[in-house]
Amino acid sequence: SQKIEQNSEALNIQEGKTATLTCNYTNYSPAYLQWYRQDPGRGPVFLLLIRENEKEKRKERLKVTFDTTLKQSLFHITASQPADSATYLCALVNAGNMLTFGGGTRLMVKP
Amino acid sequence: DTAVSQTPKYLVTQMGNDKSIKCEQNLGHDTMYWYKQDSKKFLKIMFSYNNKELIINETVPNRFSPKSPDKAHLNLHINSLELGDSAVYFCASSQSLQGFTDNSPLHFGNGTRLTVT
Numbered sequence: 001s002q003k004i005e006q007n008s009e010a011l012n013i014q015e016g017k018t019a020t021l022t023c024n025y026t027n028y029s030p031a032y033l034q035w036y037r038q039d040p041g042r043g044p045v046f047l048l049l050i051r052e053n054e055k056e057k058r059k060e061r062l063k064v065t066f067d068t069t070l071k072q073s074l075f076h077i078t079a080s081q082p083a084d085s086a087t088y089l090c091a092l093v094n095a096g097n098m099l100t101f102g103g104g105t106r107l108m109v110k111p
Numbered sequence: 112d113t114a115v116s117q118t119p120k121y122l123v124t125q126m127g128n129d130k131s132i133k134c135e136q137n138l139g140h141d142t143m144y145w146y147k148q149d150s151k152k153f154l155k156i157m158f159s160y161n162n163k164e165l166i167i168n169e170t171v172p173n174r175f176s177p178k179s180p181d182k183a184h185l186n187l188h189i190n191s192l193e194l195g196d197s198a199v200y201f202c203a204s205s206q207s208l209q210g211f212t213d214n215s216p217l218h219f220g221n222g223t224r225l226t227v228t
Binding site: 034036041042043044045046049087089091098099100101102103104 | 115146151152153154155156167201203216217218219220221222
């Protein structure tokens with residue numbers, strides 16, 4: 001069966017460090033992978049999209065990698081700040097253009 | 112300006128009742144969606160409409176009926192509510208259905224928390 005797995009345990013890091021979140025998938029052949037941020041009581045907000053032929057994408061302090069061999073995407077936030085604390089969701093777009101979400105990982109950045 | 116707005120934000124009702132959630136987007140997008148987020152935070156697609164036409168209808172009980180009077184609106188009507196319907200329901204929109212690009216991510220509303228007692 002198809003699965004998108006993100007670490008359900010919260011990730012706690014110190015301000016200024018780099019946060020790395022993982023998204024693993026099985027039985028998908030995604031054309032794209034997206035990352036969203038969700039704050040409590042709010043809807044997800046789009047952050048970055050990476051295509052299957054791209055290894056890495058950057059936006060300001062954010063970096064996403066996509067390894068189709070490992071079936072994994074890593075989401076990095078460098079120089080993390082308390083304001084980065086949120087739940088981060090990965091989502092896969094498959095050939096049928098269906099966007100399916102992982103369960104998200106909660107990031108807590110402590111000052 | 113709120114891009115995707117849905118009302119109400121909170122909805123508490125009893126089993127067996129019928130309720131509606133409204134959604135409007137002012138982004139000029141062609142495609143709108145309803146997602147359900149359960150207590151474990153998994154977001155699952157329920158419906159997708161493109162230019163008022165139903166495109167995706169996942170395995171959702173037929174008690175759930177979406178209605179799209181125009182491409183800026185996608186309302187969700189739920190009949191005979193059950194305890195298991197309690198969740199947060201998100202409306203979303205995107206520029207197009209066919210092909211997600213950097214310019215066509217999903218834009219979500221802030222959700223409607225439905226509690227069925």
